[in-house]
Amino acid sequence: MIEASKSGKISSTIKYGMVGGGEGAFIGDIHRRAIGLDGKALLTAGCFSRDLANTLASGEALHLERERLYETYQEMAVEEGKRNDGIDFVSIVTPNNTHFQIAKIFLENGINVVCDKPLTTSTDEAEQLEKLAAAKDLLFCVTYTYTGYPAVKQAREMIKRGKIGDIRFVNAEYPQEWLSEPIEKNPDNKQAVWRTDPNQSGISNCVGDIGSHVENLVSYVTGLEIESLCARLDKIVEGRVLDDNATIMVNYKGGTTGIYWSSQIAAGHDNDLSIRVYGSKGSLSWRQEDPNYLKVSYLDKPSQILSRGRDSFYPRPTEICRTPAGHPEGYFEAFGTIYTTFIGALAKNKAGEELSDADLDFPTPKEGASGVKFIEKCVESSEKGAIWIKI
Ligand SMILES: NC(=O)c1ccc[n+]([C@@H]2O[C@H](COP(=O)([O-])OP(=O)(O)OC[C@H]3O[C@@H](n4cnc5c(N)ncnc54)[C@H](O)[C@@H]3O)[C@@H](O)[C@H]2O)c1
Structure with a gap:
């Protein structure tokens, strides 16, 4: 879904992939809908499950091309990292124990990361991710929704x-x-x-x-x-x-x-x-x-x-x-705001523009750690x- 944002700008240039969030999962679908709220990024690739059949079924339902559906997240990170039209960021919505390895391989392949909380299962791993993202000059967001x-x-x-x-x-x-x-x-x-x-x-x-x-x-x-x-x-x-x-x-x-x-x-x-x-x-x-x-x-x-x-x-x-008083906003919008801020920062980064404090108002691996x-x-x-x- 691409739609005009409040600013009037339309940006379909940011592409993202997702690890986890296949059929039967909870939070991945919330992330996708939240990203869709402002229409600033397009889902382009996925490894939605450990089970390829689930990934294929989920990917088809989401209108993704077959060649952008991967059996493993490792393959997805490497292949997307090589493509000229590869994803700009990955959204990681898998159980906690998998976050570290998944985030690490995407960072190593030059791909920005959004990861759900808790960031990892040890402080040491969280700090490794923080350092790796900084060393690679990549943006990293941890979806602490309520902020x-x-x-x-x-x-x-x-x-x-x-x-x-x-x-x-x-x-x-x-x-x-x-x-x-x-x-x-x-x-x-x-x-x-x-x-x-x-x-x-x-x-x-x-x-x-x-x-x-x-x-x-x-x-x-x-x-x-x-x-x-x-x-x-x-x-x-x-x-x-x-x-x-x-x-x-x-x-x-x-x-x-x-x-x-x-x-x-x-x-x-x-x-x-x-x-x-x-x-x-x-x-x-x-x-x-x-x-x-x-x-x-x-x-x-x-x-x-x-x-x-x-x-x-x-x-x-x-x-x-997003809505006037009395038309309640909630969970989707909160997630959407975190994503829209992150995606806005990515777009500015891609264009070589300076990032302000407001541009960086999303949770980072520092808070994750x-x-x-x-x-x-x-x-x-x-x-x-x-x-x-x-x-
Ligand atoms: N920010 C929030 O408010 C919020 C809310 C709920 C969950 N979470 C976090 O989101 C994460 C997922 O939680 P959930 O409830 O959606 O779990 P879930 O069990 O519903 O979904 C997990 C998904 O990950 C997939 N998966 C697991 N290992 C994989 C792998 N190696 N490769 C590809 N896919 C893989 C599963 O097949 C499934 O689709 C957890 O870390 C949880 O703490 C955050």
């Missing part, structure tokens, strides 16, 4: 401008209920199977899958850096080898503190990510299931609910709004009896 919401960017900017004063405490949580029962015992539930398997998920399930979003969202909105943490990771559903519930206290550099809770056994919660930041002059609060609104409270005046599209937002969160380190430190703290661990 793509206008209200989140507004909250970040308000905190930067001191609207709620000095931050005193952060309370953030991500409760879900979907793993309340041992649904991973059904092999057809692929998303549950791999997330609860340490060989595919890494050393953590709950913190890796959703606690990592909490860590990134807080870091993006507040700019705070974690100095130490104390985590208790629970394995609540019988037989589970990885965590499905986690309570984490954090100390930030500079003395502020916070608490994070992530859970997959929280009956009644779908995807209830929220962040509350308390400052010396007021507080900010945002909830992913009601993402068009930002609550702001001041000590000396009544609370306000800022409405995306209606109330005055700063320029960056304003420019990424922080996320992986956070996961490792939470597991270490919990295994040692929920002790304080320096980051």
